Structures are given as structure tokens and as C-alpha cells.
Amino acid sequence: MTINIRPVDRSRPEPLWHQAEQTLRSLIANGTWPDGTQLPNEGRLCGLLGVSRITIRHALRNLEEAGLLRREHGRGTFVRTSTVTAGIRGLTSFTQEMAERGLVVGSRVLELAEFPASPDVASALEIAEGEPVIKIRRLRAGNNQPMGIQTAFLPTARVPGFLDIGEPILSLYETLKTRFGISPRVAREIYRVGTVSAEDAPLLEVEPGSPAFIVQRITSDARGPFEYTVSTMRGDRYEIRSRLQL
Incomplete structure (x- = not known):
């Protein structure tokens, strides 16, 4: 070379x-x-x-x-430019994570609609079951390589008119800040090892059952939880590192 x-x-x-x-x-x-x-x-x-x-x-x-x-x-x-490394970090969006690693972020909206909150979603967002929520399902990519699928739920009451924005949703946090004055203050995340579903496999360009990280995030501002997101991240393009010391 x-x-x-x-x-x-x-x-x-x-x-x-x-x-x-x-x-x-x-x-x-x-x-x-x-x-x-x-x-x-x-x-x-x-x-x-x-x-x-x-x-x-x-x-x-x-x-x-x-x-x-x-x-x-x-x-x-x-x-390995198409890998996202998660670990101890500040509260950032996927778009910010990609930018920090010098990757070109990509996003495709797969689903954008309003639904009544299921018991799990209502519990995460601290709202009543059945209250309307906005569901945003997106395919996320870095340097044109599929990284994961993120499904976010927002209480409709916090984001009136969200469905009428009529533009691609690249950075959800940026949209929430500029359009609705919502800025994240704290988030709780849970990581578990799982597999890619038959529905998601073609989008992620892997075989069904391939290893994946399933990440749940509840994000809050001063008023409480405003976002509940479940992500399926390709196991070969997402890793978690921690630095431990006494």
C-alpha cells in the first residue's frame, strides 16, 4: 500500500x-x-x-x-469507522455520537404516527395508560452503514403539532429543543444482549437472530420524562467500554 x-x-x-x-x-x-x-x-x-x-x-x-x-x-x-462505542459519557443524541466520531449520520423515518400509550410506555413516561403518544421509528446509520433501529415515544401533550412538522427527523433532541423548548437534563439507560428480529433484519442487513444490543432510555427534563426510546443496535457495530479503577 x-x-x-x-x-x-x-x-x-x-x-x-x-x-x-x-x-x-x-x-x-x-x-x-x-x-x-x-x-x-x-x-x-x-x-x-x-x-x-x-x-x-x-x-x-x-x-x-x-x-x-x-x-x-x-x-x-x-x-472500524462504522462502530459506535458506548460508555461513560454525557447525555448525547445518536447524531452527536456520530459527529464526535467523525461519522456521517444517516436517518430514515420508518414510522411516524400517534398511538394510545401501552402499559410499558405509559409507565416509562409517567402518564396514564391510553394517553396519546407520538411514535417515531427510525433506521440510524453511520457513513451509510446501518447501525440500529430506534423507536421513540413522546407524550403528545408535550409536543403538540409534532406530526405536522413535515421534515425529516435527523436529531430528535435538536427538534425538541428548537420547536418545543424541551432540553434533556438526565437519562436512564438499560443495556441487554438480544437478537435482531425478523422484521428488523433486512433493514439492518443481517440475518434474523443476529446478536444485538437492546437499549432502553428514559429521558427527562425539569418537568419529568418526555422520551422513552427502545433501540436495537447491531452487535458488530456497537460496543460498550468502561474504565474501572480503585
């Missing part, structure tokens, strides 16, 4: 590992290194960038923790 990489500039104030990380990140972002590309070994990267092994390892570790690379023991380091 022919690679044109400019060595780091030692006259610049930024740390060498940061310059190396940004150079590698740009190669991934601009498609020079697409999904699945195996990176040159550490020795060659050191020579191309003009840095030490300690410096290149720092840069690679940061990119791996950001979900852009994966290391396979005995094989090497590979690009």
Missing part, C-alpha cells in the same frame, strides 16, 4: 502524539483508509510520521478508544 503521510512538525506547539493522531484520523475520515483497512505496523508508522513507538502507541490507543480502530491479537490494527 502506497501511503503519502507528512511527518509531524516538531516546530509546532501541539504534542507529537496529537499531531500523529490527527494525521491518522484524517486518513480514516477522508476515505484513504476505508472500513476494514489494515494499518501499517508500528515500525512503519513511526518511520512515516517521524515519531517514536511510544508516541505512535499513544495515538493508536486514542483512536482505538474513540472506536475508529480495532486491534486483533496476532493480526494487526484495522479501521
